[in-house]
Amino acid sequence: MDRCQYDSHGYRSLSGNWCPIDASLSFLPKYKKIDLLDCCNGLLLCRCSKPYPETPDYVVCNPxxxxxxxxxxxxxxxxxxxxxxxxxxxxxHFHVFELAPAAALNANVKFDYNIKEVGIYSSKAGAWTHQIDWNDPFEICNFSAGTFLSGVLYLCSDNDLVAAVDVEGNCRFIPAPTLDDACGRHDVYVSQGQLYVAYYGAAEASIWVLEDSSIEDYWTLKHNISYLQLFGSRSRGRYGVISVHPEDDVIFITVESKSTLSGDRLLLKLFSYEIDSKELKFICDLGRISRRPYLSYVPLFSESLADEH
Structure with missing residues (x-):
């Protein structure tokens, strides 16, 4: 699922098996605005805004x-x-992890986006069960991917760290693998029951696997490929790794390109890249209005959602 024009939401099937879901989320209560924040194993997390000055709601839903x-x-x-x-x-039951930057807690430091507090909500308890003061400098991008594996939330920072926060509020930091690319960035994903880091920069992209989470720097390089190998010498558009297939060795990539038919406006295209065959496949045009976050969604048809409406 992704964000489209005027804060609407879009859904595109990548498997070829279309799932008839309501991507507009019209089944939710009426709100002023609905922002997609995250997706985990078939559930969506949304922030639903009300007229000022009311506090927004978080809503967890199963489309x-x-x-x-x-x-x-x-x-x-x-x-x-x-x-x-x-x-x-x-x-x-589910957990919501809220990461509050200094700018959200103190108006006098509005440009400080280092995380200062982490709150954890438990649907089983029906309350925010943990509130953690975070003293280590850790800054994440608003649309940075987070992933949940074996009761632990993993997040990448802008300073080459992976934060691991469990549902009991325990936290540790894992140095992330890096390449010699000053413009590179990385995100975390779960695939085949393991934690992956996708690192991509101007020159190349690489996929790393955390083989043993008890050893902080035990990353294994799974695959790397240069920009030229991916797109050839004619392409000059920016690209980004937006997801990893949960069961196969496939990554999903967006690429910017110019269209003369649209007055040289930038258009966004979605590709898949198969690691074993090293084959890049075009999937679809996302147009010029699609924007992050792009959430990897696998439908969950179970009726069991604790305390549901």
Whole structure:
């Protein structure tokens, strides 16, 4: 799923099997604005704005069954980041992780985006169960991917660290693998039951796997490829890795390109890249109005969502 024009939402099938879901989320209560924040194992996390000065709601919903749960937000939630943790194989309950930057907590430091507090909401408890003061400098991009694996939320920072926060509020930092590319960035994903880091810069992209999460720097290089190998010498558009297939060795990439038919406006195209065959496949045009976040969504048809409406 992705964000489209005028804060609407779009859904595109990448498997060829179309799932008839309501991408506009019209089954939710009426709100002034709905922002997609995260997706985890078939559930979406949204921040739903109300008329000023009311505090927004977090809403966790299942688009496949049109069931939803309201999570009470905090007074700083409008300016915080939030990610979702959910594993239907273990429980129908979920966790919301709210990461509050200094700018959201103190108006006098409005340009400080280092995370200062982490709140954890448990649907089983029906409350925010942990509030953690974070003293280590850790800054994330608003649309940075977060991923949930074995009860732990993983997040990449802008200073080459991966933060691991479990549902009990315990936190540690893992040095992220890097390349000699000053313009590079990385995001974390789960694939085939393992934690992946996708690192991409102007010259090349690489995929790393954390083989043993108890060893902080035990990353194994799974694959790397140069920009020229991916797109050839004629392409000059910016690109980004936006997701990794949850079960196969496939990554998904967006590429900017100019269209003379649109007055040289930048258009966005979506590709898949198969690691084993090294084959790049065009999937679809995302147009010029699509924007982050791009959320990898696999429908969950189970009716079990704790405390649902």
């Amino acid at each position: 496949a069954t049109e069931k939803w749960v309201i999570v009470p937000a905090n007074k700083w939630s409008s300016d915080s980041y939030a990610r979702l943790g959910f594993d239907p194989a273990i429980s129908s």
